[in-house]
Amino acid sequence: MGPTRTQFIQYAPAALALGAVTVGPWSALAAAAAGAGAWAVSTSAPVLRSLIACGITATGSGIAAHQILASGMDPLIALGLAVPAGAAALAHHRNTAAVLPTLPATTTTAGQSSQAQMIAAWWTEFVCGPTQTAGRKLIQPGARLEHVTLDVGADHVSFTGIITVPQGQQVRVKAADIASVYGIPISQVELGDPKHYAPNALPVIVHLKKPAAAPQIVAGAPTSPEELWAAHVAIPDGAMPGTKLTLTRYDGPQDWEGIATRERKSIGTVNLADLAGNLHLSSIQIALAPMDMPSQVGVRVMREHALMHGTMLSTVVDELSIDSRGYVRLGTYIDASAALVPLAQPGSGARHLYLVGGSRSGKSGVLEQILLSAHRSRIAVILASPQAGTIAGAPLAAHCGDGLDEAMGALRLAYALMLDRESRYHSPRFPFVDPVVLIVIDEAHMLLATSSQYHSEAKAIVEQLVRRSLKRGIGVVLATQTPLAEDLGNSTIIRSQLLIGGGAVFLRCAKGQGSLVGANAVQGAEGIDLSMIPDSWPGQAQKVAERDMSGLDTEAVAAPEDGTFGLGYLLTPGSQAVQFRSLHLDVPPVSLAANQPPVDIEDCEAWRLRDAITQTAMVDQRGKNLIGSLADLIAKAEKRPTTGLPQQRAQTTQTDPDGPVGVGGLDGQEQIKPRILELLREHSMPMTAEIIARKLGTPVRNVRPRLSELKKRGEVINESSLWRAA
Template sequence: MGPTRAQFIQYAPAALAVVPLVAGPWSALVAAAAGAGAWAVDTSAPVLRSLIACGFTATGCGIAAGEVLASGMNPLIALGLAVPAGAAALAHHRNIAGHTPALLPTATGAGAAVGQTSQAQVITAYWREFISGPTQTEGRTLIQAGANLEHVGLEIDGDHVAFTGIITLPQGQQVRVKAADIASVYGVPTSQVELGDPKHYAPNALPVTVHLKVPAEQPQITAGAPTTPEEQWAAYVGVPEGAMPGTTLTLTRYDGPKDWEGIATRERKAIGTVNIQDLAGNLNLSTIQIALAPTDKPSQVGVRVMKEHALMHGTMLSAVVDELSMDSRGYVRAGTYVDGRAALLPLAQPGSGARHLYLVGGSRSGKSGLLEQILLSAHRSGIAVVLASPQAGTIAGASLSAYLGDGLDEAMGALRLAYALMLDREARYRSPAFPFTDPLLLFVVDEAHMLLSASSPHHLEAKAIVEQLTRRSLKRGIGVVLATQTPLAEDLGNSTVIRSQLLIGGGAVFLRCAKGQGSLVGANAVEGAEGIDLSMIPSQWPGQYAKVADRDMSGLATKAAAKPEDGTFGLGYLLTPGSQAVQFRSLYLDVPPVSLAGGERPVGIEYCDAWRERDAIAQTPMVDKRGKNLIGSLADLLAAAEGAPSSQEAPHHTPAGPHAPTTPAGPARPGGAAGSSDGQELIKPRILELLQEHSIPMTAETIARKLETPANRIKPRLSELKKQNKVTNENGLWRAA
């Protein structure tokens, strides 16, 4: 069986390389036979050209060897002529190889230079075959004929292999070879091809660098770089320029680099206030992922870093309804801190008066929901509410208020009434040790900037009244709740008095604000909340995206139940006097707060001169045209209100419930107001009922005012009840036996 076509093409050049040593000039016949044989077996044109070239090289070497031997020269010279013939045979073997020669060098040590030369030859062959020519396979177009690659150099360093060169063309031509063309030829990404900028080189000479092999990027840690939370804290936070210089971190829980808790400690020195923005920058986190919790020691503060926010799923209002009533310290539950503890809000200070509250929150931040929650807590705690809502119809829990000013002018009337009630209580309770028997009163102003800002028509009067209320009302049992959309000073009429008194007298709740309007730095700085930017509170939780579902319009759901994790409503910071602002979230209103009131009528305000003349007072401006000289006494106020229309009708929300007194608008009761039938025997049951219902000591004047009966009629009845051992009297204070 004769040789195959492939064997003939492969081994014929080797024979041509040996024949010259023995056949001399006859090797030409062998070369011709090899060429004819290759043509006969129908080989491809490139292989045929390579075989003929190899034959010619071997023939020339054979003729030269024959002449050397015939002339009697040294036979070693003839043997040396076989080396070019062998090189031609090796080149032909590479041309017919079925696979692409490897571009990576295999030679090492002493043979490295030989490997580099081989690589350079292969790189140049590829360039000529596909880019510049002259070699061109049928059916393939060169990228730019004549664009040769010269001055080829190899860069081999471990796993990195690259070659450099210069693309050259004759003078007057321009290089048009692109990086993508070169990348396709050598099978590498375009990003691994670097072409020189034509602006800095001649048009016909452009340098090129091709990275044939790039080592895979390994996530390596630089020697000495901080990796653990303790090391990062020491490197970025505890340093002199950090957010908490001089502190060290001790971990108490670790569930990953972005989910841990710890205690920051400064040795023998108070930490003070912490800039949340700076701390987030030190730890390379967003502000919403960091929460600080004060401890019993001023030299320590708790730190929590969260990958998924702990308050994302919220706390349901219906689940903690029993915690909405005021406790013995005067606190109600407003939400949940980030560490899971109940977030308590002060509404009163038992024994000394009420508390203020400063509430900040933009649109869709949860401010209205928190106000509804506060109204419900006041109702369940027996606190009467005067509500001013300049933007009419925005508070769903308005029905829980004893007096409602709905609309801009009506809200100003509610503000005047609150001031009049304070003057009335000051006139009746002059001693610091007064027997406080009237209900606590909460004056709530929603969208307070609509009354206090310089653009409001009531700016001067509202500013003067609110300044006096925040200064003087707490000891008279009247707390002020001001809600604005931003913490900017202009929202409070540029009054530093109002803000400072609100913060000193109670606390603050800061919710999300509009971009650029929520920074608590500079002129808007609040002690204990330095560095907080409320506009950085996102509308969606980190890692959560708006979910848009494909729906079939034929069965489109018109109602969808909202979930707490659908938005960051109610997420913010709670600041109480003497503490650091702590991240918290208000309760999620899974049920309407009004429904939890049980249908009871709102807590009423005591019957007094200011309440009796409430309608006239609401219409009476309390400053002059220049906005100065605020009326300072109840007598002057009532005198100014005499010219205004006075009505004895009940307010829009008639006071009712166990804490509400009877007003003249109610049905006539025996022994009630002056001029009615005496019915003295019916007065005593009413006195007993009043004392038993309130369970607090009262003076005879207070009992008379609540029963709308002259005091000279009440005192004899009290003496009779005392003889019957039904009431007791201690230092002028009467209570049920």
């Protein structure tokens, strides 16, 4: 098979150079034949010029070598004349190698793709002309782009061509000019070196879209998830020492799933913050899932969080009712399965729920959803909301204590109901037929904290409820802002009984107040720091910052991805805390109640006397010795005066030192301290203890101890037996 046309154009000058020494004058005829052949195959003008120049050089060298040999001079001199001929052949080969396969010229659009037509149109408009745009200065009129070749891929777009100008002119188009025309960085334009090409023809390569640069990998450094795991997580100082990662799905270095296995040993609890640090990720990008085997745990790494777009409340309304096992849906797990929590235990009573979440974490939304689930499941609710007006689902409760004093009254009613059921269920004639009741306590720290005026009474009641109420069909749903012991009145009993008797929901907390380690450790949730849950998804803060607030739609409904409301961890009895997100309240929960009235509590003594019970303190003068029977409670509630003048209330106090707190119970009670402070602040003049007692209508023996306690707190000052507010 003979040489192809391209091979002939490239290698004919080399043959001329090789035969220049021996052929002599006949090389001129060979050069002429090569030029005629190149013209016949319609090669480009630059290649033709290069071929002719090479032929002339080879011919001249051949003639000179022939004359030297004929005159008898040294043959080495004749051989040296082959050097310029070889250099000419080499230059021609370089020129033809830089020329790309020929395409139809861009002067005609027939057969061109839309990309090529657009490239040619922009070049004509801004570089060579002619142009119809008035006032525009062309970069170089007549500098046409010919022989355009496109290279289009999934991650790159580029074109190559030759810039040509009429004979006798020089290409003056610069890389910066081309970059400005196509709106790309100057580094993406490659021009040939003018020294190696004809003055009126210059090749160009333009990268309209360059592929992303491959990351520089250091030799020996771990790159795959398995290698990173072995290098940083499975080491003795790692988050999960001695484990091996097996991938089950891989969609990129930050989007994969796998199973971590420890050979014949339990993995135990995993510190999520340490694991995120080992993998160089944020804690919100990692989720762990317990497996059937204690030596395995599921690991999921996410580039975009799987729960970012949330699950709408209205789409799963049928799953809100209690099932045969006593569970209701509270949200969605990280693996898209339904997150269920128990609200009752059929045949044996109710269940507790511990809810932790700071401001704007979605805690109120979870409580509203629980109220709706209880309503649809025909569970009665007693709501205690110390912070008035914060629960939109309050109309679904049988009794609502809205405000600090009313919330304390709701706790008293719940305790009285438990005592009532204990007195009735003690006899076999009263089987468990009454409805399940939930005591929902929002912002419980406002009642239980040591700074609360109801601290002692609320702590005593809640401790008894979480201990004794489950078998009586009464569950406690307690919500606080932090997992700190101070929010529960420094009571270890309350939290431990809540976790034993039901599940727990942990949402975002304030910085420094969300760690579940040390004194705040919760079994099954060790190592979780709730303050590490961000208030917005990765990248959302920048979107908000770049938003044009001038056109903000004030009626637009918030989307789930606008914030991480409801994102946290769900802990059910006997399992590990799993990342989940509560349902997004796309509709008001009350609207899904089907206009049914609230579920009523059974007709019993405690419910009939609820107005008096909610106003009756259930502890003695020192805030201790909680009333232990329904009969004593009813007797104290019926003895409590409801009306009377201050003098009559004072007489009642003197004759009945153990009288109820409220309107008339001042002697030795915790409620006397606010009265003392109010009196001292209203009168700027210092007073003695006797004057204070007389103005308050109580014996001085009850005032002096309270003044001493206020002095220790730094709220009053004693100067020469005269007391004044600090």
